[in-house]
Amino acid sequence: MQGGLVVGAGILLGNVTGFFRVAVTAYLLGTHAGADALATALGPMDVLNSAILNTMLFAFVPMLLLRADGERAALFTRAGRIFASIAAGITAIVVVLAPRLMAVLGPGLAPPERAQAIVLLRWLAPSTLFATAGAIYSALLYTDRRFAVPGLYQTCLNGATIAGALLLRRSMGINGFAIGYTAGSGLQLLVTWFASRALRLKNRRDAQETGTNAHIPVAEVLHGPGMFLLYASLIAGNLVVTRIFATSAGPGMAAAFDYSMRCSSVVLAYLVYPVAATLVPEIARLRGTNEIRKAYRLIDNSVLIMAVAAVASCAIGIALRTPIITLIFQRGSFTAESTRLVSAVFLGFAPSLIGWALLDLIARCFFAMNRPRLPVIAAFAPILLNLAVMSALRARGMLMNPVALGMGASAGLLVGFALLFTMVHLRRQDIAAEASLARAG
16 A cells, blocks of 8 residues: 555656646647657657566566565676666667658658657657666666655656756757657666665675575576567557557647547556556565465456446546646647647547556556466557558548547557456466466475
């Protein structure tokens, strides 16, 4: 309960600053062409960085928790070097191949907006390296049940993005958003590095006292986090696919989808993250003691509560979407026409909240149980179905309808949850029986 309150407070602070970040974006850019360029560049990078952070917290943390102090220090050091090297490679690839990446991410952007998006993408590239390094330190803090500092991630990003957009508006224009975002990622790295100093020193001393100097194979380090990153990338790809189609649906559509997605992500953050952050360590502990049946009961109860909350949130969001969007965004460059466009896009995208929340909760629990195969299999369904639905809508000329823009993502995530739920319950008895045999042995 205490951990959930701390995580919830961090999410609240992050969403308050996130509200101002989106409000500033709406005020300065609205749903005009510049907003499309920013959404097309910032959206995928933001999704990638969040996927990396979630990978560290919900896949790397259980790996650390299941090891003694000396072995934990060895794993942390080894994994930190590997993950940082991979992130540095991704950063370099984004900088060098930004024009080719933008040809894929924003095929429908006009040439001036595409050129602007390429510049933005290069400014944003270092944020992935900073986010990865900060996530590694955050994972270590989670092992000591210190949730406050990792919970500041969104606050640092949002606060710095707002500062960059406002302070650099005249000198750097729209690039100020990207510069601020990257600076916020670097700030979070510094904060987590400082907060984890004592814990790193303690682990190092424990390793020296126990004489632990284990050589951990790269495959072992990458397996759990790698599987979760694949899962998170597939879920994120579902949103990227929608944004790609949005750039071809007309001016302002990519920005409208981005505003809609951020409205949904606020609710999703409150539904999933506080529960998952406290549930995952407990599931990992039950797995370590082979109490699999108890873990399943805990998952079932959490999913039932989550389902009720998700359906209620979706219904309220659909009913109140227009007045809420008007109240939050409609000022400056965000006109009444922008409100109607975002409201229509949100209507089609809102049902994704239900499937996304339930799929993500079950998936995180199964990663904590070291059962990554089922979530990864289920994660292919949303992106494949989204591609099929959006391609069919474009072929019929229906993509210009804002309501249709989010239908593929919504259908895909709902089907993904149904698929994972079905597979889990079909395999439930087998997994529990394996655990009983292991405990008896």
